[in-house]
Each structure stands twice: as structure tokens, then as C-alpha cells.
Amino acid sequence: MDTAQPLLTVFILAHHSLLSGGIASTLSEYGSVLNVRLIDSEAINIHEIVQTESPAIIILDAGDSDICRKTPVTQLLEWAPKAKIIHLDLASDRIRIFSSLELQVTHVVDLVGLIQSLSKSELII
Amino acid sequence: MTLRFLVVDDHALFRDGMVSLLKAGGMQVVGEAKNGEEAVSEAARLKPDVVLMDIDMPVMNGIDATRKITGMLPEIRVVMLTASQEDHKLVDALRAGAKGYLLKSLSSDEFINLLRGLEKGEPPIPSSVTARLMNYVAQQSSPNEVRNDNLTEREVELLGYLGLGLPNKLIADRLGVSDNTVKYHIKNILQKLNFSNRAEAAAYAVRHNLTPKL
Numbered sequence: 571m572d573t574a575q576p577l578l579t580v581f582i583l584a585h586h587s588l589l590s591g592g593i594a595s596t597l598s599e600y601g602s603v604l605n606v607r608l609i610d611s612e613a614i615n616i617h618e619i620v621q622t623e624s625p626a627i628i629i630l631d632a633g634d635s636d637i638c639r640k641t642p643v644t645q646l647l648e649w650a651p652k653a654k655i656i657h658l659d660l661a662s663d664r665i666r667i668f669s670s671l672e673l674q675v676t677h678v679v680d681l682v683g684l685i686q687s688l689s690k691s692e693l694i695i
Numbered sequence: 696m697t698l699r700f701l702v703v704d705d706h707a708l709f710r711d712g713m714v715s716l717l718k719a720g721g722m723q724v725v726g727e728a729k730n731g732e733e734a735v736s737e738a739a740r741l742k743p744d745v746v747l748m749d750i751d752m753p754v755m756n757g758i759d760a761t762r763k764i765t766g767m768l769p770e771i772r773v774v775m776l777t778a779s780q781e782d783h784k785l786v787d788a789l790r791a792g793a794k795g796y797l798l799k800s801l802s803s804d805e806f807i808n809l810l811r812g813l814e815k816g817e818p819p820i821p822s823s824v825t826a827r828l829m830n831y832v833a834q835q836s837s838p839n840e841v842r843n844d845n846l847t848e849r850e851v852e853l854l855g856y857l858g859l860g861l862p863n864k865l866i867a868d869r870l871g872v873s874d875n876t877v878k879y880h881i882k883n884i885l886q887k888l889n890f891s892n893r894a895e896a897a898a899y900a901v902r903h904n905l906t907p908k909l
Contacts, residue, residue, distance in 0.1 A: 586871040588776075591803030592712015595719050608803075612873060636873055660706045 577605040581625040583641060585612045589631050589660065611637045620649040632657035632666065643668045698813060699725045701743040703734040703760070704776070705752040709799075713747060713776070720807035731755030731763075738764045738771055745813060748793070750777040750784055758784070758791045765792030774810070774819055782831045782848055785824065795819035800871035823869050826852055826907030845887045853880045855907045857893055858900025 580597060584590030594608040609619060611630075620628070628646055630637055643655050647670040655668040675681050700717055702724060704710045714724045726741045728734040731748075732755040738746055746764060750757040761773045774795035775788045785796055795818050797809060809819035820828075830851050846854065849870070856866045863877045870877070881893060890896050900906055 585873070586800045586802050588716075588799045588801050588803065588806055589709055589712060591806070592709060592716050595715040595803065596711050598719075599715065636876070640873075658708065660709060663706065663708070 575603070578603060578627065579605045579623060579625040580607070580627040580629065581620065581623075582606065582608045582629045583611040583616075583637060584608060584631060584634070585610055585637060587631055587634060587637075589633075589658070590629075593629065593658070611641055616641065617645075617649050620646065620653075624650050625653055627656060628653050629656045629658060632659040633661060696814075697721065697723045698744045698810070699723045699741075701726045701728065701734065701737055701741060701746045703728045703731070703737075703746060703752070703757065704749040705729050716803055716806065717810075720810070722810065731757055731760030734760045735763045735767075738768060742768065743771060745810070746771060746773045747776045747797075748773050750775060750779055750788065758787050761788060761793050762791040772813060774813075780827075780849065782827055785828060786831060789828075796824050797821065798824065798871065822907060823852065823871070826855055829907060830855065830905065846884065850880050850884050850887070851905060852907075853877065854884055854896060854900045855905040857881070857884075857897040858906035860897060 582590050582594045582597075591608065594606055597604055597606045600606075607625075609616070613619065628650065630641070632638060638657075643657075646653065646655050647668065651670055651672065653669070657666040657668070659665065673684065675684065700722055702710050702713050702717070704713070707729070710727050710729075714727065717724050725743050726737045728737045730752045734746060734748060734757075735755070746761075748757040748761055757775060757777070761775070764771055764773055769792075772794040773792060774797060775793050776797045776799065777784070778799040779785075780798075788796060795809070795813070797806060797819055798821065801809070801821065805821065809821065812819055827848065830848070853866060853870065856869060861869070863874050863881075867874045867877045881896070884896055885891070885893070888896060888899065890899070
């Protein structure tokens with residue numbers, strides 16, 4: 571039986587960033603579990619690439635205001651709703667993770683239930 | 696011979712990335728340090744061929760560390776690796792003995808190619824930094840010849856590229872910024888110098904020797 575797990579596709583969105591190049595190089599050392607691609611954030615077909623390949627993870631340098639402005643989290647999650655977006659913040663040695671969740675809500679009571687679940691952190695996003 | 700590197704930066708994530716890039720580029724990393732003080736002691740202990748040195752770091756900054764290392768071990772080549780675009784830091788670093796000045800806005804390929812030049816004795820300094828340096832020196836030696844007082848350093852640099860007749864895309868590549876940022880700077884240059892088009896700005900750049908040598 572083949573137990574091999576599919577590779578997780580990781581996009582690193584950057585334009586002329588040594589930090590991103592370094593992260594891509596480091597993550598590429600884990601080629602047995604990660605399929606790492608350094609994507610030029612200035613590419614005119616960036617939305618097509620993200621939509622078509624639907625990466626599991628998208629990494630951006632939070633210190634690069636240009637890229638954060640041009641490809642905001644909301645836009646990326648619209649293109650790849652299942653992706654987790656990771657903002658690297660070197661200045662504080664922290665990362666921030668963003669994701670989206672879409673649910674069907676037809677009655678207010680569903681919304682109330684959802685709010686209660688969220689407040690108890692029962693929902694894993 | 697494979698160059699042996701010491702990587703100095705206060706951010707571990709960035710250091711890891713540089714170590715990985717250098718190794719992938721066929722270079723050897725013999726050590727790491729997280730501030731200038733550690734860099735001085737590690738350089739003395741490991742005697743690397745090259746120290747890749749950040750500038751803004753706690754405990755001791757990269758320029759002071761460079762001065763100490765090059766004073767103590769002049770055979771070691773210190774190359775600054777920084778996000779700083781400030782001319783005075785560039786000049787201070789070179790005066791402290793740095794043999795190169797690389798920006799963190801370089802692409803990985805540019806970074807490795809510039810470092811490979813060290814093996815042939817070529818100083819790793821991107822053309823954009825050379826242009827800044829030339830402009831800085833020119834302004835220091837003849838501050839009244841050019842009426843660009845209101846321009847920022849980046850605008851003067853971009854003006855030089857306009858003088859070479861480069862299109863926005865190439866200028867953006869050289870400066871490591873987007874096309875829109877280039878357009879924004881050009882608009883500001885035209886306003887500040889009271890020009891109506893880029894041709895006038897280009898002619899001005901040539902007339903005042905602002906064009907960089909490529």
C-alpha cells in the first residue's frame with residue numbers, strides 16, 4: 571500500500587527580496603514534504619497562478635509594504651480560499667497566520683450557534 | 696577555492712535563509728553571529744574569507760564591528776548586507792573597511808552572482824549602489840552645481856537612469872521597486888524640477904552628470 575503523503579504546495583510571494591529567497595531556499599531543503607515555489611508577486615498573471623495551483627500555504631514578508639498592499643490577505647484568500655496565509659514579521663520575530671472559513675447560514679439561529687462556537691473556539695479554522 | 700563565510704544578522708530566520716542560499720550557491724558557511732560583538736570574536740576565532748555583515752544590530756552595530764575586524768584582520772573581506780538605503784551608512788561602511796555593500800532587496804541570483812565576483816577580486820556592489828555613491832561624492836564635491844536640493848536620494852538616482860534613457864521597467868528592476876513606484880517618483884521629479892515631460896528630466900540628468908556608469 572502506498573502511504574506517501576502528497577506534497578504540500580507552498581508559495582512564497584516576493585519581488586526582489588533576499589529574505590524570501592532565503593526562506594524559499596531553506597524550505598526547499600524539505601523537498602520530501604514540501605513543494606516550494608518562489609512566485610514573483612509582480613507577475614501580471616499572479617491571480618491565475620494562485621487560483622490554478624491553489625497552494626496550501628502562501629508566505630509573504632510582512633515588512634514589504636509594497637507586496638502587502640498589492641496582494642492583501644483578503645485578495646489572496648479570495649483566489650485560494652483554502653490556503654493559509656503566513657505573514658513573516660522579521661522586526662518582531664513573529665509570524666501571523668490568516669485563513670478564511672465560509673459557511674452556509676440560512677437562519678439567524680444558525681448565526682447565533684456559530685457565534686457561540688467561535689467564542690468557545692470549537693471551530694477549528 | 697570555496698569561499699568561507701561568517702553570516703552576521705540579528706534575525707535568526709534571515710541568517711538561516713542566507714546560510715541556505717550560500718550553501719546552495721556552492722559556498723561554505725563556517726559560522727554565524729547575531730550582533731557585532733559576536734561577529735568580532737567569531738571572525739577572530741574562525742578566520743573566514745568573508746563576513747556578511749548586517750548594519751543595524753543590538754550590542755554593537757555592523758559598522759563598528761567592521762572597523763574592528765578589518766583593523767584586526769585586514770585579510771578578511773567584510774561585505775555589508777543591509778536594508779538601509781541611507782547614503783551616510785554606505786559611506787561609513789566603506790570608510791570602516793567594508794569591501795562590498797549588498798542590499799536585502801536583491802534577488803537570490805543577483806546576491807550569489809555578486810558574491811562570486813569576490814573570487815575574481817570584484818567588489819560586490821550593485822550598480823544602483825555605485826550610482827548612489829557617485830552621486831553622493833559628486834554632491835559633496837560640488838554641492839551648488841545641481842539644483843536638485845528638493846529631490847530625495849532615490850529621486851536623484853532615478854533621474855540618473857532617466858538620463859540613460861532606460862524605460863520604467865528596467866529602472867524598476869535596477870532599483871528593486873515596482874513600475875508604479877517608478878512612475879510615482881518620476882511624477883515627483885517632474886513636479887519638483889518644473890518639467891513637463893521625462894525627456895526634459897533626462898536632458899537635465901545628462902547635463903548635470905547624474906547618469907550612472909553601467
